[in-house]
Amino acid sequence: MIHRVAAPQHAGRALAGAVSGTSDEDLIRRMAAGERMAMKVFYGRHHVRVHRFLVRLLRSDTAAEDVIGDVFFDVWQQANRYEARASVTTWLLSIARFKALSQLRRRTTDALEPEAAEAIADDADDPEVTLQKADKAAVMRQCLDRLPPIHREVIDLVYYHEQSLDEVAQILGIPENTVKTRVFHARKRLSDLLAAAGIDRGWP
Structure with a gap:
């Protein structure tokens, strides 16, 4: 039994x-x-x-x-x-x-x-690393929030979700060349914002 x-x-x-x-x-x-x-x-x-x-x-x-x-x-x-x-x-x-x-x-x-997506904690981080991530995440969030929605979206897909330009085009339903243009302008604007916020290495 x-x-x-x-x-x-x-x-x-x-x-x-x-x-x-x-x-x-x-x-x-x-x-x-x-x-x-x-x-x-x-x-x-x-x-x-x-x-x-x-x-x-x-x-x-x-x-x-x-x-x-x-x-x-x-x-x-x-x-x-x-x-x-x-x-x-x-x-x-x-x-x-x-x-x-x-x-x-x-x-x-x-x-x-x-809210910030980076606020999702990683159990592998010690308190010091978690604090550093939180500080950087706060600056990144502020800079991302200042981008136009169409630029914020492509940055998210390309860099955070590691989607190719072709895949981003499929997700958004737009031509790949349009994605390239949006990424170019988004990177330039975000780099300027990060530099102004004290992150001199720019983006990415």
């Missing part, structure tokens, strides 16, 4: 271990087949990235928390429609951006909360 009861637990752990080592593409295929463990692994792998992306777009940690569930629910529902024309990360951030813009359109008179 003991072996019969314990077997499903061992099987569950084995399944979780097997799924956790799969690629994002395989996880999407498993989700399309209705495998909930694949969704759990995918969420664990990507929720911090998506949260940070939403915080920078919505400029509110609370709003990001409200939206992130909808993002991954859409991933679950749309998994069977993923055609690998873009990377999974690009596809995921496209969904997140759509949800964030929908949230912004619904927001009329609500005040935006000045």
